[in-house]
Amino acid sequence: MNQAGRMLLSGNEAIALAARHAGVALGAGYPGTPSTEILEYFSELGGKAQWSPNEKVALEVALGAAFAGASAMAAMKHVGLNVAADPLFTAAYTGVSGALVVVSADDPGLASSQNEQDNRRYAVAAAVPMLEPSDSQEAYELTLEALDLSRLWGLPVLLRVTTRICHSKSIVLPRPPREAPPSPVFHRDVRSRVMIPAYAKLAHQKLRKKLAEIARWCEQSPLNRVIRGDDSLGIIASGIAYVHAREAAPRASFLKLGVTYPLAIEQARAFAAGVRRCLVIEEGDPYLVDSLRAAGIAVEGQAEIFRFGELNVGRVKRIIAGDPTDEPPMPPGKPPQLCAGCPHRKVFETLGRLGCIVSGDIGCYTLGVLPPFEAMDTCVCMGASIGVGLGLRHVLGGDQARRVVSVIGDSTFVHSGITGLVEMIYNPPATGHVLIILDNGTTAMTGLQEHPGTGRKLDHKATGRVVYEDLARALGITNVHVVDPTRDGEGFERLLASALKRDELTVIITRRPCLLAARRISELDKAAENKPDHGG
């Protein structure tokens, strides 16, 4: 929405718009709330955006583009960065020729996640600079800044956002168009780009030197600013915590940090010295407060209870008042459930009826844990269903072992289930194993995104397709079945019951489109039939 140059945008839209304005040549990622819309908007705005099978691949693709001198972006949710951590840590050593911004969308309060990890720790651990916006205007500007900083220092830069930044809308005034980045070319530089130990040793030293320089730059950076108010209370804050705190304490002085790694330590020291009480307000881990205290700055932190969940104006007022007493519980909302007619329903009904021990995974189907199904026993992280199921089978006695089933969604299987399947063939339990791949033709959980198993790209255009049954057979599984339990519930139940008895490896693919995606899928399939030449 645009009015006299003003726009009302979500943080995700603002990041996408900035990426487009800055000439980002490639955006790669894997869907994950609250980050998903960044690449979707980037694509809608005409940017080249793609879903990769998982976040590690996405970051590697973006890194390759940045090695070639392009401006690139990788976007993912907080746990996605765990998957992409391996390339991130060494990309800090190799650096980039172009620009590389890694967007980490954290989810304090677990609106839609399996944990509330605080990815500010990754900036420190991987040694990459980190910027944190407080609203959509800053999301726009700090994306531009992150790209500039990355190109200037030749380092990947982490843009750390949270659910309330991603999904809140506020007003954005875009900057005038800027010059496009130079065209990509590859320059050979093996000492910087090939991390054998001899070169990596030097690269590590170079990285620490750069960070020290960035820390000096940071002390003067306009991205950190002081808002002078009363000197009886000074608050140091960043991200969404800053806007809550401005509202909770309108008369206080503020040190508002836009760069949260490296930290402007001397600026913080001077700020703390200039106020009678200096309080750090932060959502999640005590990252800022610990770092400032380690530098010898006397700052006050928050009681442990405020580490859990999101902050808001009311909670910040309590922090300021030093009130650590129990907070009134939030009235329970109505929990989500599988849609009526969801193809996952029949599968979980059957698993429950057969008394299976279900090693589950993440997606819509995780709702199989709730009544009326109550047919899931473990859920850890994407892909874990297979490894965890195998581990259970290895050590349990025969009777229990034969009831263990791993259940994984199609998008999750491509994301991180394929290596689990390889493990299943390589280290088969004595009782065999049963893996069910729930193929509903989409990544439903995060809003119906395409993935490599749908044969369509982020923008729904046809491309090569991974066929699970072919893959399983090629890897050496002989019992591979494709069924539709909604259509033939009894047949599915018989098949599963006999597979559980067999002491062999079985892969069952339950295929029926997600109810919400079915219409679009059939329309896209029809369109593709009329245009057969879509390549592989």
Add this chain to the structure above:
Amino acid sequence: MADRVTNVVVAGLGGQGVLKASDILAEAAFRAGLDVKKAEVHGMSQRGGSVRSDVRFGPQVFSPMVPNGSADFLVALAADQVEPNQPCLADGGILISPENVDENLLSNRRCLNVALLGFLSAHLELPESHWLAAIRSNLPSPLHEANCQAFAVGRKMGGIG
């Protein structure tokens, strides 16, 4: 209204159009030249579950979330979502629920969300033209007529018409 922040919470169940309603409200305030912030938690995880969206507008808005006990209006699209969201209302805050409009007057009952916005609009100083423009820009054209009709019904029941 002009010199302070107005806080509205829209609440309901997944699929009822909570986010659409709050988008329309936020845009109407945006078109009036005000500072606007809107917060919600979305993703597909709310199939049928509770959904809440906060909209705040005025001269300058900091936090995007309406602090508990400070909503001027709670617009509840489902009767059973009134109780869990009641704590957001300020003393003297106004509850707007499906009871406030006669659904039989709507040409399409799925437009209840917009009808309740019409009722809300009667209590706000945002010009009607901004509301109608916001409805049109947030919905595909085949739905304009039914939604504008629903808005008018709600606005009338709210006391303007």
